Amino acid sequence: MITREQVLEVLRDVEDPEIHKSIVELEMVKDIDIRGSHVSVEVLLTIRGCPLHTTIENAVREKLLALDGVETVDVKIGHMNDEERAKFTSKLRGRPEPQSVPPILAPDSGIQFIAVASGKGGVGKSTVTANLAKAMAAQGLRVGIIDADIYGFSIPGIFGVKTKRPTVIDDLIIPIEVAGVKLISMHFFVPDNSPVVWRGPMLGKMLRNFFGEVHWGDLDVVLLDLPPGTGDIAMDVHQLLPKSKEIIVTTPQAGASDVAVRAGVMGMRTNHEIIGVVENMSYLECGHCGERTYVFGRGGGERVASELRTELLAQIPLANMDEQATPLFEEGTRQAEVFHALAQKIVDKTGLGQAVAAESRTS
Ligand SMILES: Nc1ncnc2c1ncn2[C@@H]1O[C@H](COP(=O)(O)OP(=O)(O)O)[C@@H](O)[C@H]1O
Ligand SMILES: [Mg+2]
Incomplete structure (x- = not known):
């Protein structure tokens, strides 16, 4: 039996190629669906037409297929809506208030x-x-x-x-x-x-x-x-x-x-x-x-x-x-x-x- 936690655990190693942070940590992984040996996930990208989407897609697929018990995988690439994107950027900044001192x-x-x-x-x-x-x-x-x-x-x-x-x-x-x-x-x-x-x-x-x-x-x-x-x-x-x-x-x-x-x-x-x-x-x-x-x-x-x-x-x-x-x-x-x-x-x-x-x- 494959669990949601196992899926998140293996995907933790996949980094956004530009931001160099785990896609799990960045909450880019959505809609995990497990049916027997078939796993489907959706990965939300920040912008439409992101040139690196195949890099992420391939990395996710590879990690999931390496998981014990997984035979088939379906990776969907989605895009963040305005609200999700705002949450994402404030997470990256590390501080929610716009007036605060920049982290660096x-x-x-x-x-x-x-x-x-x-x-x-x-x-x-x-x-x-x-x-x-x-x-x-x-x-x-x-x-x-x-x-x-x-x-x-x-x-x-x-x-x-x-x-x-x-x-x-x-x-x-x-x-x-x-x-x-x-x-x-x-x-x-x-x-x-x-x-x-x-x-x-x-x-x-x-x-x-x-x-x-x-x-x-x-x-x-x-x-x-x-x-x-x-x-x-x-x-x-x-x-x-x-x-x-x-x-x-x-x-x-x-x-x-x-x-x-x-x-x-x-x-x-x-x-x-x-x-x-x-x-x-x-x-x-x-x-x-x-x-x-x-x-x-x-x-x-x-x-x-x-x-x-x-x-x-x-x-x-x-x-x-x-x-x-x-x-x-x-x-x-x-x-x-x-x-x-x-x-x-x-x-x-x-x-x-x-x-x-x-x-x-x-x-
Ligand atoms: N040690 C060096 N030997 C040869 N050419 C140099 C050397 N240092 C700088 N240059 C050249 O001198 C020019 C001015 O350098 P640059 O770094 O742009 O100066 P600045 O930023 O002070 O205006 C550039 O064309 C650069 O390639
Ligand atoms: Mg100069």
Whole structure:
């Protein structure tokens, strides 16, 4: 005799492929009907035409057929009505009241925020954010990126997911996951190539949505790619951020380092603790003899670090972008090596090492 409980028990292992939670826990399984050795169930999906419905359907069928005594299975795919969907999204948010603090900003969330700032654009702030995130994910951390560079968003391009669009269930957004990193960016919410012309209040609202309306799930660390500079927009975004740590990116030349110091000072004014400085495009290394050419001069990173009374965490060599197809540096390159060392330093400095240890225990 097959019971309803047995059916639910085996289906507990089936996860929604986007939300990474059990379909039983999400109450997506309805209408369980058992007649002898025949079991039929209905699985309710959030939206009509969900492209992943066959993935779920097959997983459910497989699990049911593996159950002792089951010979035939009928899996129906249904869709939630408005009421069911509202219940579903509030369950995902974890808190029913819409005005409450978003789960990832809750003081007990245990998530570290690290903002990546620079005095000016073009120094490699986004490149550093993306490669650092990838290196941290490779260490076993659960990593998210908020592309807070509302006007100059480039994170989706770096990860090669420019044409993707996140799934939106009512007003809950599922971040795009790539290279073990969950990302969200303005890019996903503007029509192709149209410039973003939103001003103050809209901008703040959008950024707040990135915290509150995105289903981040469990994370250890969120990196924020801040707008460059020390102007109003950068200041607004700084102020919106929760208590965050901060990394300053600069290039080696004097002009870049002056303005990087100002960006660091601005971060401190908003109570961000500066973890250190990353100098990017530090030198070009000859692939044959290892000789270094200091294309943009030397000393910028050291200078910024000493003026902000912090340390120079890493010097990223210049890559030959003609040979290097992707700005996410591949394993085996000098750049990837330096980013792994940088990730390790940051993990040690911020106490994220405990999260790495916990994850390796559970997996
Ligand atoms: N270490 C590096 N070697 C070679 N090119 C780099 C390096 N870092 C960044 N770049 C390139 O420089 C440009 C600016 O980098 P980006 O990360 O977009 O800067 P920002 O976010 O500060 O504006 C991009 O085209 C990027 O591919
Ligand atoms: Mg950028």
